[in-house]
Amino acid sequence: MSEMTAPAGKGSMRLLAAAFGVAFSVLLLVPIWSAMGVLDTEAGHGDHGAATVMAAEDFQARVDQQLERFGQADGSVAIPPGTDVFVMARQYAFVPRTIHLKRGETYDLVFYAADVMHGVSLIMGGSLSSVLLPGTPVTIRVRPTASGTIALRCTEYCGAGHHAMTASITVGD
Amino acid sequence: MDLLESIEIEADDRRLLGAFAVVGLATMSVGGLFALLMKLVRTPALSILPAETYYQALTGHGILMFIFWMGFVQTAFLVVAGSVLIRRRLWSYRLAWAGLGAMTLAAALALAGVLQGTNITYHAAIPLAAQYPGAWMIFLSFVILAAGMLLIVLDFALTVLGAVERKGDLDAWAALFRSLPVASFAALAGLFIAVPGLFAALRMFGLAWLWSIGRATVDPGMYRMDWHIVFHIYHYVPALTLVGVAYVLVELTADARSVYAKPLAKSLFLLYPVFVPPTFVYHLLADPSLPQQVKLAGTVLSLLVGVPTVLHTFIIVGMLEARMRQAGFDAAAGLRRLPWGNPAFGSLAVGLVTLFVGGLMAYALIQEQLAPMLHNTFLVPAYVHPIAAGGANITYMGALYYGIPMLLRRRLWGLRLARWQPYVMGAALIWMAIFGAAAGLAGVPRRYASVGLDAPAAWATWMNLALGVGAMVAIGAGIVFVGTMLMTAVAGEKVASPQAAVAGMGPLPPPVVRSSGWTLLALVPGTVFVVGVVVLTVLAFQRLWGMPVQLP
Ligand code: HEM
Ligand SMILES: [Cu+2]
Numbered sequence: 001m002s003e004m005t006a007p008a009g010k011g012s013m014r015l016l017a018a019a020f021g022v023a024f025s026v027l028l029l030v031p032i033w034s035a036m037g038v039l040d041t042e043a044g045h046g047d048h049g050a051a052t053v054m055a056a057e058d059f060q061a062r063v064d065q066q067l068e069r070f071g072q073a074d075g076s077v078a079i080p081p082g083t084d085v086f087v088m089a090r091q092y093a094f095v096p097r098t099i100h101l102k103r104g105e106t107y108d109l110v111f112y113a114a115d116v117m118h119g120v121s122l123i124m125g126g127s128l129s130s131v132l133l134p135g136t137p138v139t140i141r142v143r144p145t146a147s148g149t150i151a152l153r154c155t156e157y158c159g160a161g162h163h164a165m166t167a168s169i170t171v172g173d
Numbered sequence: 174m175d176l177l178e179s180i181e182i183e184a185d186d187r188r189l190l191g192a193f194a195v196v197g198l199a200t201m202s203v204g205g206l207f208a209l210l211m212k213l214v215r216t217p218a219l220s221i222l223p224a225e226t227y228y229q230a231l232t233g234h235g236i237l238m239f240i241f242w243m244g245f246v247q248t249a250f251l252v253v254a255g256s257v258l259i260r261r262r263l264w265s266y267r268l269a270w271a272g273l274g275a276m277t278l279a280a281a282l283a284l285a286g287v288l289q290g291t292n293i294t295y296h297a298a299i300p301l302a303a304q305y306p307g308a309w310m311i312f313l314s315f316v317i318l319a320a321g322m323l324l325i326v327l328d329f330a331l332t333v334l335g336a337v338e339r340k341g342d343l344d345a346w347a348a349l350f351r352s353l354p355v356a357s358f359a360a361l362a363g364l365f366i367a368v369p370g371l372f373a374a375l376r377m378f379g380l381a382w383l384w385s386i387g388r389a390t391v392d393p394g395m396y397r398m399d400w401h402i403v404f405h406i407y408h409y410v411p412a413l414t415l416v417g418v419a420y421v422l423v424e425l426t427a428d429a430r431s432v433y434a435k436p437l438a439k440s441l442f443l444l445y446p447v448f449v450p451p452t453f454v455y456h457l458l459a460d461p462s463l464p465q466q467v468k469l470a471g472t473v474l475s476l477l478v479g480v481p482t483v484l485h486t487f488i489i490v491g492m493l494e495a496r497m498r499q500a501g502f503d504a505a506a507g508l509r510r511l512p513w514g515n516p517a518f519g520s521l522a523v524g525l526v527t528l529f530v531g532g533l534m535a536y537a538l539i540q541e542q543l544a545p546m547l548h549n550t551f552l553v554p555a556y557v558h559p560i561a562a563g564g565a566n567i568t569y570m571g572a573l574y575y576g577i578p579m580l581l582r583r584r585l586w587g588l589r590l591a592r593w594q595p596y597v598m599g600a601a602l603i604w605m606a607i608f609g610a611a612a613g614l615a616g617v618p619r620r621y622a623s624v625g626l627d628a629p630a631a632w633a634t635w636m637n638l639a640l641g642v643g644a645m646v647a648i649g650a651g652i653v654f655v656g657t658m659l660m661t662a663v664a665g666e667k668v669a670s671p672q673a674a675v676a677g678m679g680p681l682p683p684p685v686v687r688s689s690g691w692t693l694l695a696l697v698p699g700t701v702f703v704v705g706v707v708v709l710t711v712l713a714f715q716r717l718w719g720m721p722v723q724l725p
Contacts, residue, residue, distance in 0.1 A: 011691055016433055019487040022699040023480045026536070026706055030473060036714055038542045039469075116301040117393070119459075119549055119618075123629070126720045127616030128545045131460050133394060134300070138461045146721035151628070155549040157294055157620045159301060160225055 053135045056114040062086045063095060074098070081105035084139075087152075089118040089132055092161030094152055099169045106143045112136075118165070119155030124148065129155045144171040176424045182580060182671055185266050186256050189273070190249060191580055194573070196277050197245035198658060203284065204237035205651045208644065214622060216641040217633035224622035228292040231620060235295035236287065236311070239561060240318065241280045243411050246569050247367075248272065248322055250414050251329040253576075254360035258421070259353065264331035268324055275321030279314040286310030294620060296400070299393045302385060312382035319374040326364060326371070333361060350439070355431070358439040359417030363410055365446035370406035377403060394462060405453035411565040413445050415528070416485045418572050419521055423489055425575060426518035427511060428682040429496035431488070432692055438488050444481040452478050458544035472541040479532055483699045486525065491692030498690030500683035515679020516591035520571025523599035527563025529702060530603050531556050534610060536706040537713050546717050551617040555609025555639070562647070563602045567595055570654055577658050578674035583665030585678065587657045594657070598650035605643030611635045614716065 033039040063086045070077045076098035079085050085107055088095045101107055111120050113132035121129035122142065130138050144150065154165035182190075207230040213219050214227035256263050263269055291307035297315075302308035333353070337345045350358065377399040383389035420438065423429045431438055454471025457463055497507025512518045534556035538547050547553075578585050585591060612635035613619075617628075668674050 012432065015491075015692055015696065016437075016487075018696055019484060019699060022696060022703060023483040023487070024477075025703050026476045026479065026483075028703075028707065029476055029540075029710060032707060032710065033542070036711070038714065116304075117298055117397075121549065121616065121618060122722050123616035124721050125616075126546055126614055126716060127550060127618075128720070128722060129459060129549050129618075130545065131549070133397075133460075133462060136461060142722050144722050148721070150722060151616075153616075153618055153621075155618045157228070157296065157298075157301075159304060160228065160292070162228070162620075163224060163622045 054137050059088060059112040059137060063088045076100060084108045084110055087111050089113045090115050091159050092165045094165060094167035097167045101144060101169055101171050103144055103147045103171050103173055106141060109140045109142060111138050116158050117156050118158050121153050121155040123151040123153060131156055147171045147173055177672060180257060180671055182257055187580055189252060189266060189269055192273060193245060193249040194577060197242060198655060200237050200245060200280055201242045202655050204234050204242055205648060207234035209648050212640045212644045216637055218637045218641055227622040229287060229290060232292050232294050233287040236283050240295055244276060244318060244322060247410055247414055248325040251325055251360050254357040255329040255332040258357050261332060264328050264335055268328040272321045272324035275317050279317035279321060282310050283314035299381065299391055299396045309382055309385040312378050312385050315378040316375060316382055319371045323371050326368060330364065355420040355435055355438050356417040359413060359442045362442035363413045366406050366449055367410050370403055374403045401456045402453045405456060406450065409445060409449045412482065413442065415565045415568045416482065418568050419489050422517055422521040422571055423492050426515050426679060427493055427496060429492035432491050432495040433488055441481050441484050448477045448481060455539040458541050459548035468541040472539060475539040483702060486698050487695050490698060491695035494692045494694050495690035499685045499687055501686045504694050510683055512679040514592050516595060517571040517574040518679060519592065520567050520574060520595040523595040524564050524568035524571065527559040527567065527599050527602050529698065530606055531559030531564060533705045533709060537709050543713050543717060549619055550613035551619050552610050552613025553619045555606045555613055559602050559606045563599060567598060575675050577661055578665065579671035581662060581665065582671060582674050583661055583667055584674055586660035586665045590653055591657050594650055594653050598647055601643050601646035601650060605639050605647060608635050608639035608643060612639055
């Protein structure tokens with residue numbers, strides 16, 4: 001095989017410059033985000049609220065209180081608009097397991113992991129999820145726009161019963 | 174083919190690399206067996222094993238494949254880059270054997286932990302691990318692994334840097350860096366991320382091990398942050414290694430050399446240590462503990478993470494294009510004449526394509542605004558596999574298609590089968606990625622034993638397609654690969670030299686008829702990639718906005 005050397009002509013240098021241009025043009029996503037209106041540096045959009053630690057008993061008290069005020073005969077809770085929803089996550093269950101919400105209203109869903117790390121995913125069509133670190137309540141603000149059922153699943157592996165950690169939100173008119 | 178002709182493998186290197194191959198392939202095979210078990214549980218149409226088996230197999234698969242198999246390849250690459258490729262002897266063979274011994278011990282310990290039912294995944298989260306009496310085995314195995322790898326790193330560094338006798342002489346250093354082949358330089362550049370990563374791993378897993386035997390306390394939040402930093406660094410070492418291996422493979426299989434000056438290719442490797450460390454944030458985008466501004470900054474920085482790889486792809490594809498033009502072919506004829514039937518070249522090409530597919534999906538995942546929709550869904554394993562089991566793993570398999578016959582001085586057994594193997598495996602992984610992504614977008618979580626009876630009907634369909642078909646074929650292709658390697662060792666035709674062992678592996682490169690060849694087509698993959706990233710991003714946002722649950 002004959003010896004050959006790099007053909008480093010002017011043309012190839014221009015191509016190289018073009019390759020750099022192409023590679024760095026992934027940064028174009030920044031103006032694209034801006035054009036789509038998803039480049040907000042403010043807290044708020046999909047924000048999970050400030051991370052403050054809370055004792056498990058305190059959170060449990062809110063869940064119990066919620067059951068007292070809004071509990072139904074079948075053990076589910078029906079939450080009126082304008083009220084926060086409290087959901088406790090422990091190995092291997094969410095409490096309450098069934099929640100009724102109204103379509104078109106905005107709710108703050110507050111989740112809390114008491115023992116180990118869990119996650120929560122709200123599944124309807126696609127899914128929206130957050131990690132739940134033990135001891136830190138996480139608020140997800142949602143507005144369900146269609147009636148039906150939102151399935152809740154734990155999304156952070158939490159032990160043998162991980163896949164059994166399910167709950168659901170029914171969205172009614 | 175000067176590189177191939179120049180290769181000599183000394184007896185010491187043969188023994189050492191042979192041992193690496195045995196341990197590495199054994200690890201990969203057990204990891205693959207765990208993949209099969211997992212698939213048997215997770216494919217809804219099968220679901221024939223209990224959920225507990227799935228979590229156990231998930232733990233074994235993640236640890237053996239991702240941590241250990243990749244670790245053995247990484248360190249074997251250091252050995253090759255520090256001995257065979259630069260025609261030197263390692264600084265110390267004892268040290269390298271000690272390193273390999275420690276890593277092997279660690280793999281055995283981890284496997285024992287897994288078999289004992291320490292189902293904590295490779296994530297090994299705290300405090301969850303406290304509920305598993307065998308957790309100490311997993312943590313300790315990570316400590317021993319990091320220590321073993323550091324021994325080999327040290328040996329490699331002393332070998333390469335020891336070539337300079339007068340340490341104060343800058344010219345001598347410059348001459349060394351100029352003379353190193355691209356792959357060896359890549360290995361050296363990789364140390365800038367590997368060494369801090371390994372020391373961090375020693376510290377954090379050391380503490381976690383002490384915690385697991387009740388001798389220390391560990392803050393779960395800190396551990397989680399540290400874990401993601403270490404893991405992030407660790408998973409870029411294969412990214413860098415696969416590119417280093419690719420430079421060797423194009424030269425070996427297609428006789429293509431660097432078109433642009435080698436210093437350019439080398440300096441691109443130095444971009445990894447610059448771009449990689451600050452971007453660990455993208456693993457924590459669904460994490461409530463990080464402020465919005467940090468996530469956004471992390472996202473913008475993360476956009477740069479693919480830049481070095483896109484540039485390397487331009488150079489590597491350009492090497493091939495220029496070589497074909499030098500042989501007098503135009504673009505179309507040149508493409509046809511590439512040595513597609515050489516299993517090592519086929520593996521390289523397929524590795525780059527699957528890396529491309531996985532990379533596209535990865536760019537959607539690193540966007541903070543999309544994280545709530547994508548994180549922790551099956552989209553994550555769907556993108557991990559084309560990158561890790563495709564880009565890295567298949568490229569490494571390509572290196573072994575040459576490496577094993579050369580080490581053993583035996584011709585490859587089953588060349589016909591081997592020609593097809595990379596294409597089948599790549600197609601299966603891309604299939605698994607596409608339907609896995611569909612499953613993820615429909616909300617199927619990752620690391621999840623069962624989709625459950627009340628799950629949306631689409632879940633079972635996507636998972637049956639992704640795993641029932643894709644994973645099955647990928648596992649089959651993996652078995653074919655291991656089979657050809659084993660058969661080569663026992664039944665491959667014996668030959669006199671490493672060169673003779675790989676002669677006839679693929680078509681000979683066409684002769685060079687002119688000296689220049691330009692590389693316009695080499696711009697295509699990068700351009701398509703960037704356009705693809707933009708298109709996928711816009712589509713992903715449309716989907717996010719179209720969901721019936723809105724985050725106002
Ligand atoms: C034939 C090939 C393979 C098949 C069929 C396969 C299949 C799977 C499956 C079904 C999962 C579980 C995903 C989930 O339920 O969340 C998984 C996880 C994973 N696999 Fe593979 N795999 C293969 C090869 C590899 C290779 C070669 C690597 C790495 C080098 C790898 C790395 C991983 C990692 C890192 C995970 C995630 C583990 C976790 O989330 O804890 N896989 N694989
Ligand atoms: Cu859970």
